[in-house]
Amino acid sequence: MIKTNTGPRLSFEVFPPNSQVGVDNLTNTLDELKDLDQSFISVTCSNHKLDYEKTTIDLAAYVHDTLECPTMVHMPAAYVTKQEVSRILDQLEEMHIDQVLALRGDIIEGFTPEKDFRYASDLTAFIKQVKPNFTVSGACYPEVHPDSKNRIDDVKHLKQKVDSGCDQLITQLFYDNDQFYRFQEECAIADINVPILAGIMPIINRKQALHVLENCAASLPKKFLAILDKYKDNPVALKEAGIAYAIDQIVDLVTNDVDGIHLYTMNKSDTARHIYQNTASLFDLDDVKK
Numbered sequence: 001m002i003k004t005n006t007g008p009r010l011s012f013e014v015f016p017p018n019s020q021v022g023v024d025n026l027t028n029t030l031d032e033l034k035d036l037d038q039s040f041i042s043v044t045c046s047n048h049k050l051d052y053e054k055t056t057i058d059l060a061a062y063v064h065d066t067l068e069c070p071t072m073v074h075m076p077a078a079y080v081t082k083q084e085v086s087r088i089l090d091q092l093e094e095m096h097i098d099q100v101l102a103l104r105g106d107i108i109e110g111f112t113p114e115k116d117f118r119y120a121s122d123l124t125a126f127i128k129q130v131k132p133n134f135t136v137s138g139a140c141y142p143e144v145h146p147d148s149k150n151r152i153d154d155v156k157h158l159k160q161k162v163d164s165g166c167d168q169l170i171t172q173l174f175y176d177n178d179q180f181y182r183f184q185e186e187c188a189i190a191d192i193n194v195p196i197l198a199g200i201m202p203i204i205n206r207k208q209a210l211h212v213l214e215n216c217a218a219s220l221p222k223k224f225l226a227i228l229d230k231y232k233d234n235p236v237a238l239k240e241a242g243i244a245y246a247i248d249q250i251v252d253l254v255t256n257d258v259d260g261i262h263l264y265t266m267n268k269s270d271t272a273r274h275i276y277q278n279t280a281s282l283f284d285l286d287d288v289k290k
């Protein structure tokens, strides 16, 4: 269930590594998040069904049982059947995990999707039908999903997704808060009234910075581009400036009454901890753990 509180919430996203060494490193770093009072940790999933149980479910079990943290599991549906989803939902229920981020997933060229879930809204409705007590979140795109013809269609489809049973939305990463505020207004006009958690991804190294510059569809403000340019050959400064930029975004969002911040941690607990410690008083967290 979504944690009940009155102020904005802070949550983290982690992803399953693709090797045993990666798993060991990740569990060590995750242990460093154990004493933080995040609202939940979400565990991503590759869009490949055969990997799902060995990777996402295993990591989700670790977050839930060892970190004792409310856990959300990402579930892309394009390449799975209703029968497979039912089995995984039963497994999650047995593990006492009742939060799912219902996704369509990307359509991969050369692979024909299954027919059971065409859009994330189909998966959302199905989960709500078979597990009415589950909390279902959905993805949203302040700067429009790349498959959409235009903003209007994108928001109309989002409204359908929410009406199919979404309890809250989590945004794609963005670096320009004004894009988020515009999107919030469009949602309000479309009568989309569920909480919208803002997805924030701090830049912490050159490889990631280059990836963002080359592939990110998000608007990149002048101030942000200047940081990437000036510190591209200074890893320590790039990381510090990237984290400071993310904190600046978070302070502005919380000051403007955002429902929550979902931090894309890139599996870096030191970054997550640093941001947590520097923003904890802004959130509705347990006083003891601030």
Ligand code: FAD
Pocket (backbone or CB within 6 Å): 043, 044, 045, 046, 047, 074, 075, 076, 101, 102, 103, 104, 105, 106, 107, 118, 119, 120, 121, 139, 140, 145, 146, 147, 148, 153, 154, 157, 158, 160, 161, 170, 171, 172, 173, 199
């Ligand atoms: P949908 O909500 O189904 O939307 C997809 C497209 O279809 C949009 O353009 C939408 O406007 C359109 N559409 C929706 N309904 C209709 C309709 N009725 N008629 C016509 N068009 C429609 N991917 C992963 O593989 N694994 C992850 O763990 C993962 N985690 C993510 C977490 C977040 C917070 C976000 C924002 C994205 C994540 N993704 C992940 C990426 C996501 O799977 C892709 O962006 C995917 O292309 C779309 O998924 P969706 O759930 O948003 O799809």
